[in-house]
Amino acid sequence: LVAKICSMVQVIPRPVRVVLKSLLGLTRLRQLRKLGYSLPLSLSEMAVHNSLFVEREIAQSLLSVGKGGCTLGYRYSFITDPEIGKNDLTERLMALDLKTYLVSLLSRMDKMTMGASIEARVPFLDHRLVEWATKVSTRLKLGGIQTKYIVKKLGARYLPRECIFRRKSGFGVPISDWLRDKDSMGRYLDLFFEPRFSQRGYLNTKAVQHLVKEHLAVTADHGEVLWELINLELWYRIYFEKAGWH
Numbered sequence: 001l002v003a004k005i006c007s008m009v010q011v012i013p014r015p016v017r018v019v020l021k022s023l024l025g026l027t028r029l030r031q032l033r034k035l036g037y038s039l040p041l042s043l044s045e046m047a048v049h050n051s052l053f054v055e056r057e058i059a060q061s062l063l064s065v066g067k068g069g070c071t072l073g074y075r076y077s078f079i080t081d082p083e084i085g086k087n088d089l090t091e092r093l094m095a096l097d098l099k100t101y102l103v104s105l106l107s108r109m110d111k112m113t114m115g116a117s118i119e120a121r122v123p124f125l126d127h128r129l130v131e132w133a134t135k136v137s138t139r140l141k142l143g144g145i146q147t148k149y150i151v152k153k154l155g156a157r158y159l160p161r162e163c164i165f166r167r168k169s170g171f172g173v174p175i176s177d178w179l180r181d182k183d184s185m186g187r188y189l190d191l192f193f194e195p196r197f198s199q200r201g202y203l204n205t206k207a208v209q210h211l212v213k214e215h216l217a218v219t220a221d222h223g224e225v226l227w228e229l230i231n232l233e234l235w236y237r238i239y240f241e242k243a244g245w246h
Helices: 002-009 015-025 030-038 044-049 056-062 073-080 089-098 100-113 125-135 149-155 174-179 185-193 195-200 203-214 223-239
Strands: none
Touching: 002 073, 015 030, 030 044, 044 073, 044 089, 056 089, 073 089, 089 100, 174 185, 174 223, 185 203, 185 223, 195 203, 203 223
């Protein structure tokens, strides 16, 4: 679906896309800012940018001077490698998801279920099914703009239509609101204003503090980025400084 949307956007004249980028850059919504940033890009660049968890310019600003650039070479290799996807952008993006996003999801699922003494199974990832799915034509995976096309066609034989075609419901939580509440997770934002955080030098302290201030002032939504930074900071304190945390 991403590949089709990106291809459709490419039809819009580039000067118009540049103007739209400027307008969307004024919004507080991260998803719209992300879309705006990618509008003037080429098809392959747009597809790769869409796969990023954090906007590239924000990631770059967080890196300390001299710590290296924010490279996307690994992701671009899936878009440009002639051996992957046979010039089918959708297939290449699926391969990218298999190597990046899916790995992240499975790692979290494994840790969370083990932490609760639950044994989880992922039937769609049986190696025989995955190997077969990689050989299935893209038109059966994506029917027009209908995602999971072949799975839904099969499911519709056995389940009510309202179950198969209902709106997708994820497991999102209001992390942005929690971080603005000092009595909730907002207290963790104080970590980024402590001397030992800035003394380490692995992140640009002023850039991190700027994100915090923008988020608390509700002039931007940096909830997901700040959540990742909090986890990184707590991990460092627990495993390198041997500090307990509650």
